[in-house]
Structures are given as structure tokens and as C-alpha cells.
Amino acid sequence: MSSYNNNSVRLNAATKVAVFGGTHGNEMSGVTLVNLWMKNSNEIQRKGVETKPFITNPKAVEKCTRYVDTDLNRAFTAENLSAPGGESLPYEVWRAQEINNMFGPKGSPEAYDVIFDLHNTTSNMGCTLILESSKDHFNLQMMNYIKKALAPASCLVLLNEHPLLKYSTSRSVAKHPVGLEVGPQPQGVLRSNIFDSMRVIIKHALDFIELFNEDVEFPPCTVEVFRVLERVDYPRDANGNIIAMVHPNLQDCDWEPLNPGDPMFQTFDGKTIHYQGPGTVYPTFINEAAYYEKQQAFVTTKRETLVASAVKKS
Ligand SMILES: CC(=O)N[C@@H](CC(=O)O)C(=O)O
Ligand SMILES: [Zn+2]
Known part of the structure; x- marks a missing residue:
């Protein structure tokens, strides 16, 4: 107490x-x-x-x-x-x-x-x-x-x-x-x-x-x-199968700012999917192996001073 x-x-x-x-x-x-x-x-x-x-x-x-x-x-x-x-x-x-x-x-x-x-x-x-x-x-x-x-x-x-x-x-x-x-x-x-x-x-x-x-x-x-904001899943087809990977610009860039319009995923046929959120976030747990089963490619966070x-x- x-x-x-x-x-x-x-x-x-x-x-x-x-x-x-x-x-x-x-x-x-x-x-x-x-x-x-x-x-x-x-x-x-x-x-x-x-x-x-x-x-x-x-x-x-x-x-x-x-x-x-x-x-x-x-x-x-x-x-x-x-x-x-x-x-x-x-x-x-x-x-x-x-x-x-x-x-x-x-x-x-x-x-x-x-x-x-x-x-x-x-x-x-x-x-x-x-x-x-x-x-x-x-x-x-x-x-x-x-x-x-x-x-x-x-x-x-x-x-x-x-x-x-x-x-x-x-x-x-x-x-x-x-x-x-x-x-x-x-x-x-x-x-x-x-x-x-x-x-x-x-x-x-x-x-x-x-x-x-x-x-x-x-x-x-x-x-x-860094406060947890949102879970971001991999892009999937109608059957729920993953159709894209973490984009090379994002891979290994945990804690670095991700801005609206920044590359986020790369589809297997080479198309780039961009981050569409309203503002800058700090992604982490990017491409964590254990999170494929949890439908999570990464989690977004925001910086805060407590x-x-x-x-x-x-
Ligand atoms: C990769 C991994 O196992 N991370 C932990 C995080 C935590 O302990 O909160 C989990 O998902 O349980
Ligand atoms: Zn663990």
C-alpha cells in the first residue's frame, strides 16, 4: 500500500x-x-x-x-x-x-x-x-x-x-x-x-x-x-493468407519514426504498401516470429514522458 x-x-x-x-x-x-x-x-x-x-x-x-x-x-x-x-x-x-x-x-x-x-x-x-x-x-x-x-x-x-x-x-x-x-x-x-x-x-x-x-x-x-497504440497485421487475401512482408525500409527499424506515407509492407509481387495513419508513430516488435500466430506484423507506439x-x- x-x-x-x-x-x-x-x-x-x-x-x-x-x-x-x-x-x-x-x-x-x-x-x-x-x-x-x-x-x-x-x-x-x-x-x-x-x-x-x-x-x-x-x-x-x-x-x-x-x-x-x-x-x-x-x-x-x-x-x-x-x-x-x-x-x-x-x-x-x-x-x-x-x-x-x-x-x-x-x-x-x-x-x-x-x-x-x-x-x-x-x-x-x-x-x-x-x-x-x-x-x-x-x-x-x-x-x-x-x-x-x-x-x-x-x-x-x-x-x-x-x-x-x-x-x-x-x-x-x-x-x-x-x-x-x-x-x-x-x-x-x-x-x-x-x-x-x-x-x-x-x-x-x-x-x-x-x-x-x-x-x-x-x-x-x-x-x-513508448506507449502501445495499435497492432498492425500483415496484409492478407480473402482466405486469410499473408500476401506481403515487412518492407525492407521498415525491417529492423524498431523504435524509428514511421510517418504517414512511409513504406510499410512489400507484397510478394513487388508492390509497396504505405503507412496511412494520421501521424508519426514508433513501431516495435517488427517481424517478431512469435507474433505470426497472433496476426501481428508490428505494434505502433507513441513517445511519452512520464x-x-x-x-x-x-
Ligand atoms: C516475443 C515475446 O514473447 N514477447 C513477449 C512480450 C512480453 O513479455 O510482454 C510476449 O509476447 O509475451
Ligand atoms: Zn517471450
Whole structure:
């Protein structure tokens, strides 16, 4: 619970922290880092915090596939979490209930304070932190801390609080859910640069939590975020088959401005399809492999500057 005191948001110490890997079993940086930390967790321990490394979808990891029955990172709905049926449920629905029992219950005071969920993308997104709320001042302060600690390397913040496009993530059982999405990395593949970037972001994030728990007050700050606006599907024929690819001018240009009239898709017979929106947007998750099944070629975002209140331990 938060209350305001001298304009500073007061929060309890963040003592229960988890790092999830393998929410998608073919995203290898998170799987590998979490497996490493399960053998020896010294690197992720900090004073006054217990950090638990955890493989969320072991069956998918074993098969090196995104999921077995259904996408675990969409499964944490109130309906799924209360569904009867036990082991007769789809594997990931059952697993979501188990994770909710261990790290939640979602929305309850007993829930974990912070969960970092490690993902890789085939898109050229670089280092991206994913937030689910613009009002979580603890997380906004953490984003600011990580960005400053990483500079001159960069790390962008994707904010998904879209009423229709937001989904029920594994990390959403925590009070402060943080997604970490690093790419480009093919599915089933490890790249050392991507692995190292992910590792250093988790280091800074845990350092922030340690400082917070040691009573450091973080003064008000601003954080640049990219807010999810719209899902854009591939052009399709009447039978629903894809008839175009991401245009070469857009491919790999995640986070770069896309203006009305700019090339967006290239049909198989060589025609260019242009972006027709009303103004400049910042596309991301461009040509993500896992999103073909979700009818998404990319997502558009708009840049926003959020103000984070000061935060301090109560
Ligand atoms: C490529 C990929 O899996 N991205 C994640 C993003 C997130 O964690 O919010 C997902 O769709 O679940
Ligand atoms: Zn993923």
C-alpha cells in the first residue's frame, strides 16, 4: 500500500523478488541465465532481499518451443486462475495456477514484490523493459535508475496499458511486474551480446532494489516511455493468407519514426504498401516470429514522458 508523505511515495521494502526465465521455452537467454542462477544464485542476491530464479514453463523449455498447449504469458486471467480441473486443464493454465500459488496470489498483499520476466525477441529492439502501468512509481524509478546506470548504452521502456492489447502476463502476479525483452535473437539460439545485455540489466535492477531497501530516497524524475497504440497485421487475401512482408525500409527499424506515407509492407509481387495513419508513430516488435500466430506484423507506439514521484521505503 502506498501513501503520500512530503510528495514521496512510501512503500514497504521489496523483500520478495523473482527472476523468471522460460515463460517462452525457446527464448534462450532467459532460460540459460535462470538455469545458471538456479545452480548458484550469488550473483542475484542482495542485502535484505531473497531473489528466486525460476523456470516458469519447464515443459516448453524441454521441447524448446514457445508453449505446449497455450501461451503462458497470456494465461494469468482471473478466469484461468480460478478454473477447476487441475491437471486436466491445458498445461499452461494449470501451470499458471501453480505459479500464482507460489508467487501470488495476484493482487494480494502476500504476492511477490517484484518479478522480472526474461524474454527474447527476433525483432531488432535492443534492450527493452516492459511495464504494465504508468502509475507504478517504484517501477518508473527503477527504469530511470537502470537507464542511467547503463548509459551510454541504451534501454527503452515499452508501456503496455492498452485496454484491448494488454495481456495477462506471468509477471503480473507480482506487485511490480517488469518484463525484459532483448533482441534480436532467433528462437532456440543463444547470442552472447544479447545474453550479456540481459544479465547487466538484471544486475542494475537488483542494485536499485537493494538501495531502495537501504532507505535511499529516489527524487522525482521523468522517464521516456513508448506507449502501445495499435497492432498492425500483415496484409492478407480473402482466405486469410499473408500476401506481403515487412518492407525492407521498415525491417529492423524498431523504435524509428514511421510517418504517414512511409513504406510499410512489400507484397510478394513487388508492390509497396504505405503507412496511412494520421501521424508519426514508433513501431516495435517488427517481424517478431512469435507474433505470426497472433496476426501481428508490428505494434505502433507513441513517445511519452512520464513523471515519477519520489519513492522511499516506509
Ligand atoms: C516475443 C515475446 O514473447 N514477447 C513477449 C512480450 C512480453 O513479455 O510482454 C510476449 O509476447 O509475451
Ligand atoms: Zn517471450
